[in-house]
Every structure is written in C-alpha cells, then in structure tokens.
Amino acid sequence: SLVQSQGLQRGFYDSSCPDAEDIVRSTVEKYYNNDATIAPGLLRLHFHDCFVQVSSVILSSTGCDASVLISGASSERSAPQNFGLRGFEVIDDAKSQLESTCPGVVSCADILALAARDSVDLTGGPSWSVPLGRRDGRISSAADAKALPSPADPVSVQRQKFADQGMSDHDLVTLVGAHTIGKTDCAFVRYRLYNFTATGNADPSISPAFLPQLRSLCPPNGDPARRVALDRDGAGSFDAAFFKNVRDGNAALESDQRLWGDDATQGVVQKYAGNIRGLFGLRFTYEFPKAMVSLGGVAVKTGRQGEIRRKCSRFN
Numbered sequence: 001s002l003v004q005s006q007g008l009q010r011g012f013y014d015s016s017c018p019d020a021e022d023i024v025r026s027t028v029e030k031y032y033n034n035d036a037t038i039a040p041g042l043l044r045l046h047f048h049d050c051f052v053q054v055s056s057v058i059l060s061s062t063g064c065d066a067s068v069l070i071s072g073a074s075s076e077r078s079a080p081q082n083f084g085l086r087g088f089e090v091i092d093d094a095k096s097q098l099e100s101t102c103p104g105v106v107s108c109a110d111i112l113a114l115a116a117r118d119s120v121d122l123t124g125g126p127s128w129s130v131p132l133g134r135r136d137g138r139i140s141s142a143a144d145a146k147a148l149p150s151p152a153d154p155v156s157v158q159r160q161k162f163a164d165q166g167m168s169d170h171d172l173v174t175l176v177g178a179h180t181i182g183k184t185d186c187a188f189v190r191y192r193l194y195n196f197t198a199t200g201n202a203d204p205s206i207s208p209a210f211l212p213q214l215r216s217l218c219p220p221n222g223d224p225a226r227r228v229a230l231d232r233d234g235a236g237s238f239d240a241a242f243f244k245n246v247r248d249g250n251a252a253l254e255s256d257q258r259l260w261g262d263d264a265t266q267g268v269v270q271k272y273a274g275n276i277r278g279l280f281g282l283r284f285t286y287e288f289p290k291a292m293v294s295l296g297g298v299a300v301k302t303g304r305q306g307e308i309r310r311k312c313s314r315f316n
C-alpha cells in the first residue's frame with residue numbers, strides 16, 4: 001500500500017532494495033540484544049533529527065534529513081542540546097550493509113525513521129508501517145539545535161516549539177510519551193531537588209514519595225554521569241505507565257511534569273493514563289504511531305532534492 005504522507009511512500013524500497021527494512025531491523029535487534037538501552041537512544045536520535053530551526057531568516061537544516069548524523073566541529077551533533085545522543089554506530093552499521101546490498105539507494109534519514117520504529121517495537125510498543133523516500137540533507141549546523149525543547153521549558157514554550165513544526169498539543173503529549181523508555185542524566189533532574197528556583201526547597205510538583213527516591217538517585221554532589229529512568233515504572237518497556245507517573249507527580253523531567261499543570265495537555269495525559277474497556281494503554285498504543293508518522297514527515301526532502309549519502313556521518 002503506497003499511502004502518501006508529505007511526499008513519502010510506504011514500501012518505497014520494495015523494488016529498489018527489497019531487504020532494506022529487514023536489514024535495519026536485524027541490525028537494531030543485534031545491538032538491542034547486546035544493550036537494550038540502545039532502543040531509547042535510537043528513538044531520540046530520530047526526534048532530534050526531525051526538529052528544525054524555524055526562527056532563523058534562512059531555514060538551513062530541514063527536518064528529517066539525517067543532519068544530526070554529520071560529524072565535525074560545528075555540526076548539529078556537536079550542539080549542547082544533542083549531548084548524550086546515542087546509537088550512531090547502529091545507523092552506520094545498517095548503512096554499510098545497505099551499501100553492499102543496494103548501493104546509493106537507501107537514505108540515512110530513512111534508516112533513522114526505521115530504527116526508531118523498530119526500537120519501539122522491540123521494547124514492547126506498537127509497530128507501524130513507515131512512510132519512506134526521505135533524502136539526506138547537505139547542511140548540518142549546531143545553531144539549528146535551538147529548535148529542540150529544553151527540559152526546563154514551560155508548557156507554553158513546549159507548545160510553541162511543536163506548533164513551529166506543525167504539531168498540536170495532542171502530538172506533543174503523545175510524542176513525549178516516548179519518555180516511557182530511556183533515561184536522563186542527573187544534570188536535568190538535580191536542579192529540581194534541592195534549591196528549585198532559589199527557594200531552598202524542591203520543585204513542589206514532585207510527589208512526596210518520589211522526592212526521596214530522586215534525591216538518592218541524584219545526590220547534590222553525586223556522580224555527574226548517573227542516569228535516572230524517565231519512567232520510574234519501567235525505563236525498558238514501552239507502555240503507558242509514564243502517563244500515570246506524570247499524573248501522580250512522579251515524572252523525572254520538569255518539562256514532563258508540567259504537562260499535568262496545563263488544562264489542554266493534562267487532558268491528553270489523563271486520556272492515556274486511564275483505562276478504556278479495561279485495557280490500560282490502548283489509546284496510547286493507537287495514537288503513538290500516528291504521531292510518529294507526523295514527526296517523520298517534518299520538512300522532508302524527496303525526489304531529486306538532497307542526496308543519498310554513502311556514509312551517514314559525512315556528506316558525499
């Protein structure tokens with residue numbers, strides 16, 4: 001079924017590289033079986049690729065175009081917002097296999113989108129058919145990472161950043177549900193725990209039961225590399241428990257917790273945190289793939305635009 005989405009097509013490689021999707025899948029699986037934390041890394045990598053800087057006069061880096069994979073001193077990957085991104089070696093491995101099977105056919109941007117899908121599936125989440133045909137971009141600039149949301153962003157700013165990419169409050173909350181897997185550096189949590197906004201106290205939106213847990217995970221002068229689950233009830237499984245935790249004051253990131261404090265976003269959190277016909281998580285499972293298809297369509301290049309990189313970390 002060649003359903004179109006922003007000029008992309010499902011099954012785009014069916015005749016030009018029939019094994020493309022299987023090669024990406026088996027590669028992601030190989031790394032996942034060795035280190036399950038690679039799955040959240042790959043999901044986040046696709047998100048960071050797709051978000052674009054829209055406030056600049058000239059729209060330089062554009063959407064899901066693998067700009068995030070380019071290595072070099074001032075490339076997007078070097079921006080502070082992109083510190084901690086993981087999974088580059090998985091993409092490179094899949095790409096080198098694809099280049100020997102069908103040279104010059106499969107874009108790095110599509111590998112990212114497929115790897116994100118496979119990562120969600122491997123962690124127990126939904127699967128979906130990914131619209132493909134993205135071309136790789138020719139620009140990668142650290143300044144473009146400014147479009148990315150920060151964990152201290154209030155809902156108004158999160159909302160604006162998603163609206164800049166053509167996405168709604170519903171898309172925002174649904175996609176942030178990706179935080180049902182993976183971990184954060186204590187650096188993004190510690191400022192909430194001891195002297196939040198110079199009060200000498202913790203962020204009052206943290207539940208009384210969760211605060212001591214977070215404090216022991218992230219002591220004031222602890223190891224800066226310590227990592228904390230974004231979903232305290234299962235950083236390894238793609239489920240809707242994350243939304244119950246947001247509802248209950250148990251979100252590790254301030255930006256996630258704030259989604260409960262705004263009427264519009266609270267409504268979406270509530271929808272995912274509840275049961276429907278006794279089936280917890282069903283709505284999230286249904287909506288997440290749709291939101292991922294929207295994310296994967298942000299400002300894509302198709303047809304003769306851009307290029308198909310030979311190596312994902314550098315332009316041809």
Ligand code: HEM
Nearest residue numbers: 040041043044047084149150151175178182183184185255
């Ligand atoms: C308001 C929006 C968002 C903010 C402020 C935000 C912020 C963050 C931060 C601070 C981390 C921790 C990074 C680290 O310390 O390594 C993180 C991790 C993560 N984010 Fe987001 N994020 C947002 C939206 C999203 C979206 C839309 C996705 C995907 C669709 C996503 C996927 C992930 C994943 C999977 C991780 C875990 C990464 C790992 O374990 O290595 N995030 N995010």
Ligand SMILES: [Ca+2]
Nearest residue numbers: 049063065067
């Ligand atoms: Ca990009």
Ligand SMILES: [Ca+2]
Nearest residue numbers: 180231234237
């Ligand atoms: Ca989870």
